[in-house]
Amino acid sequence: MTLTLELQKQKERSPVIVQTIFLGAGLALLLLAPLFFYPVFLMKLLCFALFACAFNLLLGYTGLLSFGHAAFFGGAAYFTAHAIKEWGLPPELGILVGVAGAALLGVVIGFFAIRRQGIYFAMITLALAQMFYFFCLQAEFTHGEDGIQSVPRGHLFGFIDLSQSTNMYYFVLAVFVLGIAIIWRIINSPFGMILKSIRENETRAISLGYSVRNYKLGAFVMSAALTGLAGGVKALVFQFATLTDVGWQMSGEVILMTLLGGIGTLIGPLFGAGLVVTLQNYLATSEFPVTIITGLVFMACVLLFRRGIVGEFYNSRLGRKLGFEHRHKH
Amino acid sequence: MTTIFGIPLQAFLGQLLIGLINGSFYALLSLGLAIIFGLLRVINFAHGAQYMLGAFAAWLLLSHFGVGYWPALILAPLLVGLLGAVIERTMLRRLYSLDPLYGLLFTFGLALTVEGTFRYLYGASGQPYATPTLLAGGTNLGFMFLPVYRGWVIAFSLAVCLGTWLVIEKTKLGSYLRAATENPVLVQSFGINVPFLLTLTYGLGAALAALAGVLAAPIYQVSPLMGSNIIIIVFAVVVVGGMGSIMGAIITGYMLGVAEGLTKVFYPEASNIVIFVIMAIVLLIRPAGLFGRDA
Numbered sequence: 001m002t003l004t005l006e007l008q009k010q011k012e013r014s015p016v017i018v019q020t021i022f023l024g025a026g027l028a029l030l031l032l033a034p035l036f037f038y039p040v041f042l043m044k045l046l047c048f049a050l051f052a053c054a055f056n057l058l059l060g061y062t063g064l065l066s067f068g069h070a071a072f073f074g075g076a077a078y079f080t081a082h083a084i085k086e087w088g089l090p091p092e093l094g095i096l097v098g099v100a101g102a103a104l105l106g107v108v109i110g111f112f113a114i115r116r117q118g119i120y121f122a123m124i125t126l127a128l129a130q131m132f133y134f135f136c137l138q139a140e141f142t143h144g145e146d147g148i149q150s151v152p153r154g155h156l157f158g159f160i161d162l163s164q165s166t167n168m169y170y171f172v173l174a175v176f177v178l179g180i181a182i183i184w185r186i187i188n189s190p191f192g193m194i195l196k197s198i199r200e201n202e203t204r205a206i207s208l209g210y211s212v213r214n215y216k217l218g219a220f221v222m223s224a225a226l227t228g229l230a231g232g233v234k235a236l237v238f239q240f241a242t243l244t245d246v247g248w249q250m251s252g253e254v255i256l257m258t259l260l261g262g263i264g265t266l267i268g269p270l271f272g273a274g275l276v277v278t279l280q281n282y283l284a285t286s287e288f289p290v291t292i293i294t295g296l297v298f299m300a301c302v303l304l305f306r307r308g309i310v311g312e313f314y315n316s317r318l319g320r321k322l323g324f325e326h327r328h329k330h
Numbered sequence: 331m332t333t334i335f336g337i338p339l340q341a342f343l344g345q346l347l348i349g350l351i352n353g354s355f356y357a358l359l360s361l362g363l364a365i366i367f368g369l370l371r372v373i374n375f376a377h378g379a380q381y382m383l384g385a386f387a388a389w390l391l392l393s394h395f396g397v398g399y400w401p402a403l404i405l406a407p408l409l410v411g412l413l414g415a416v417i418e419r420t421m422l423r424r425l426y427s428l429d430p431l432y433g434l435l436f437t438f439g440l441a442l443t444v445e446g447t448f449r450y451l452y453g454a455s456g457q458p459y460a461t462p463t464l465l466a467g468g469t470n471l472g473f474m475f476l477p478v479y480r481g482w483v484i485a486f487s488l489a490v491c492l493g494t495w496l497v498i499e500k501t502k503l504g505s506y507l508r509a510a511t512e513n514p515v516l517v518q519s520f521g522i523n524v525p526f527l528l529t530l531t532y533g534l535g536a537a538l539a540a541l542a543g544v545l546a547a548p549i550y551q552v553s554p555l556m557g558s559n560i561i562i563i564v565f566a567v568v569v570v571g572g573m574g575s576i577m578g579a580i581i582t583g584y585m586l587g588v589a590e591g592l593t594k595v596f597y598p599e600a601s602n603i604v605i606f607v608i609m610a611i612v613l614l615i616r617p618a619g620l621f622g623r624d625a
Contacts, residue, residue, distance in 0.1 A: 065431045112610050115617040119373045119430050127566040131606035291446030298439025302432050
């Protein structure tokens with residue numbers, strides 16, 4: 001009796017310990033990473049990782065496939081760049097403008113998209129995001145094909161000089177950790193539980209009296225706002241905002257990162273983003289077009305490992321031994 | 331000079347014609363999407379790539395083998411349709427038991443690969459494709475000048491759309507297809523080879539897209555990007571029409587093409603977003619789409 005109780009206790013405790021170790025090691029790696037890697041590369045990686053994690057909040061935890069997240073990512077980049085360059089706002093406020101703009105866009109696109117489900121939802125988000133792309137192409141403040149160039153990084157809170165890449169890196173890392181913490185909080189809240197129940201069985205969630213539409217819209221807007229956070233920071237890192245970030249290819253890229261890393265895992269998209277960004281950097285100097293590889297990886301992922309890297313690890317013998325669980329259905 | 335709502339009649343009719351041409355392509359493509367979705371429950375994102383492949387096949391046949399427009403009109407859809415059937419047999423088939431989203435993602439990857447490859451081989455700029463001599467030139471209709479080829483595209487695509495509709499609604503093969511759409515297990519138990527029907531359907535859908543591509547080659551340039559530009563609009567068309575009805579897909583395609591053309595006359599700035607705006611309005615009023623049965 002005592003033995004089983006003891007074992008049970010151990011079983012309950014060990015995942016927490018293992019996860020804390022993993023978390024600590026991961027954080028230490030990210031803190032030390034600028035010693036080994038080029039900071040701009042790392043910052044790009046973190047921006048895309050946050051983007052993919054925010055996207056996964058919608059796909060992995062609510063079961064909604066948005067094909068239009070580029071609108072929020074690129075849109076926020078434009079808003080932040082414009083606010084900093086033209087209005088002279090400090091970086092932290094500029095990023096907030098980007099987040100607010102992305103959230104507002106999320107309300108509008110989400111309002112239309114949640115009227116249909118499944119495959120139609122994906123097509124509607126794609127079409128509306130394309131509409132936003134055409135808007136960005138013609139609007140004056142985006143400067144069309146040129147984009148908004150040479151955005152000053154400025155001083156964070158008035159005294160941290162972000163033009164220094166070390167400062168900038170730790171700022172991006174702080175934003176990333178904050179973003180992940182928010183996502184973690186959302187998916188482990190009662191709200192997040194209801195999102196998961198919608199993913200698993202929408203009809204039952206409705207019959208239990210939840211206004212599924214409001215929950216979906218809520219999740220959509222939160223995902224859009226967090227995507228905006230990533231987009232705003234990206235504009236600050238690269239000091240420009242262009243049409244590339246609002247195009248449909250970008251929406252496809254974030255889907256790939258999430259799929260590759262593991263749909264419905266908190267940190268999977270981080271690995272997916274890492275792989276995709278590394279691949280892009282590697283191929284950037286060669287003649288070979290990235291889209292061919294991207295497309296092939298897409299097909300391979302869908303056909304062969306739909307759980308993604310982290311999902312496969314959680315599901316492997318070692319992962320289970322370490323107490324990870326992966327419940328997302330495929 | 332005659333005017334209509336303050337717009338010269340010539341310009342008005344000219345844009346109407348362009349609208350009808352675009353509408354023909356929207357109709358052909360959304361028809362193929364609807365047929366594939368009806369039976370396979372897969373949204374074929376590669377439809378744009380297959381349209382591009384059709385145009386490229388015609389161009390390659392002409393420039394490398396000296397095969398002209400008329401044989402290409404049959405050969406290109408045949409080749410692309412065969413390729414589609416092979417893809418269905420070897421890969422797409424494994425995804426039927428999964429969430430339909432995976433079919434969308436797989437065909438998206440396929441589209442990226444195909445487009446990337448053609449971009450790598452032939453560059454992003456377009457290749458011209460000459461109008462066949464038989465259809466060159468134009469006729470003066472009295473009130474406007476009609477290039478013969480454009481008239482041909484409208485007439486031929488209308489005939490193909492109606493022909494496909496007839497095959498599906500009135501023939502025995504069509505009745506098998508419709509029955510398999512409703513209840514594949516039951517149809518199979520009657521001894522009908524449903525897996526073969528699925529392969530045939532995907533091949534047919536891909537061939538229709540390629541046919542649209544060959545038709546488009548002399549009008550637009552043959553470019554690797556021509557497919558991804560049009561597929562997103564066709565998705566909006568499909569959302570407006572709802573994929574429940576074949577005729578619905580055809581009518582919506584022409585309607586939205588004309589709406590786009592007319593917007594170009596009255597408010598050119600909005601011409602490339604008007605279809606998306608119409609989609610948003612339809613979603614507000616009739617979320618299931620104009621001809622849709624599924625909510």
